[in-house]
Structure formats: structure tokens, C-alpha cells
Amino acid sequence: EPEVTQTPSHQVTQMGQEVILRCVPISNHLYFYWYRQILGQKVEFLVSFYNNEISEKSEIFDDQFSVERPDGSNFTLKIRSTKLEDSAMYFCASSGSVPTDTQYFGPGTRLTVL
Amino acid sequence: DAKTTQPTSMDCAEGRAANLPCNHSTISGNEYVYWYRQIHSQGPQYIIHGLKNNETNEMASLIITEDRKSSTLILPHATLRDTAVYYCIVRSPNTGNQFYFGTGTSLTVIP
Numbered sequence: 001e002p003e004v005t006q007t008p009s010h011q012v013t014q015m016g017q018e019v020i021l022r023c024v025p026i027s028n029h030l031y032f033y034w035y036r037q038i039l040g041q042k043v044e045f046l047v048s049f050y051n052n053e054i055s056e057k058s059e060i061f062d063d064q065f066s067v068e069r070p071d072g073s074n075f076t077l078k079i080r081s082t083k084l085e086d087s088a089m090y091f092c093a094s095s096g097s098v099p100t101d102t103q104y105f106g107p108g109t110r111l112t113v114l
Numbered sequence: 115d116a117k118t119t120q121p122t123s124m125d126c127a128e129g130r131a132a133n134l135p136c137n138h139s140t141i142s143g144n145e146y147v148y149w150y151r152q153i154h155s156q157g158p159q160y161i162i163h164g165l166k167n168n169e170t171n172e173m174a175s176l177i178i179t180e181d182r183k184s185s186t187l188i189l190p191h192a193t194l195r196d197t198a199v200y201y202c203i204v205r206s207p208n209t210g211n212q213f214y215f216g217t218g219t220s221l222t223v224i225p
Contacts, residue, residue, distance in 0.1 A: 004157075031211065035212075035213075037155070039155075042215050042216065042217060043152070043158060043213075043215035044215075045212035045213065045214070048211055048212060055211070056211065056212060058212075089155055091157045091158070093157075099207075099211035100146075100205075100207045100211060102148070102163065103160070103211075103213060104160060105150075105157035105158045105159070105160075106157050107156055108155065108156065110155070
């Protein structure tokens, strides 16, 4: 069964450093998403991406965040200058050919900012 | 999106059916009910979704009341691996494609 994959599974970085989280969505999917979950809190939407541009973003997704689909398979989330409060699980998701299709989530990347 | 209310936690004996309720009394006619679960800190796993009719797949059954104000997710024969947080999410096609996750129901399957 096709699945969303994410790398790395755990990323440790120093405050102020840039990190790139990588995702490989399900191959025939067209809509891509990032969510995050701070330890003990709810899963929160960050951004959705379609046709090489952002379609929606939340208030959390400020100027320090960016997303990119650099090639036909990868979808990345970049955090330019990490803060302690960026420590969280980051989940990538993808859905099919219409935005209301079911979203399938990856296993997540645990980001720890020291 | 309509707000959902779920019990904070539930227990279920292994091998028995787990019935997880969800109230969504403000649901609109075009809003779907989705169920996801999250095991430990893994990514949310899709279970099932429905609009009006009851639905069944290899994982679970979804029973939606006729007035659509509540629903029940049924895991027919719960196993220890079903211990997870279960999220009931009402999603409108008109207000964006993101999912709004609440706090869900923490289901513990007891041996």
C-alpha cells in the first residue's frame, strides 16, 4: 500500500539554525500539507500546497517557514531560523486529485531545537 | 467546520467491540465526518469517513444518526494495537482542505 514517507525521523538543531524537513508524498497525489504537533498538544495545520504554490496557510506559518517541491517526488518544509518553540513533531500529508480527498499522513519528523 | 465533542478517555476489553461516540450537533449538510487515530506520537492514521450513510471498511464501521448530529466509530474486535487517540473531525469542503484536530478520545484496550 502506498504511503507517505518523511526524513529524517529525528532532527536535532541549535537555535537559530536552518532546518529542512523532507517528505515524499504518495506518488499520484496532487495536494500536500504540513502539520505540527507540540508535545502534549493538538495536531495543528501549517500549510497546504497545490500546483507549485501555497493554497492555504495558518497563522503559525510565518515568514520563517517556507515550502517547496524541488522535484517530482519531494516536498520540503524549511524553517529558516529555528526557535526553541519550534520543537515539535512535523507531519507531512498528501491527498489525491481534489482538495476534499482523504489526507494520508507520514510518520513524522521529531524536531528538537536546543 | 462544526465543532465535535468526544469523551476524553475510554477503556475496552480486548476482543470486544469498541464504540467511540462523537457529537457534532452543528454539522452542516455538506460536511463529512472523518475519523483518524494516532498511536503514540506517530502520524495520524485515516480510519473511515462518511456523509449520511453508515460506512464500513476493513478497519471499522461508522454509524451516523439520521439527524447527523452524532456518530459512532465501531472497532468490531479491539486488539491491544488499537490503543490510541481517536479523533472525530467534521470537515467542510467550503472552508479549506485542512483538518482541525481536537483532543480526541484516548482508547485503552485492556487485556
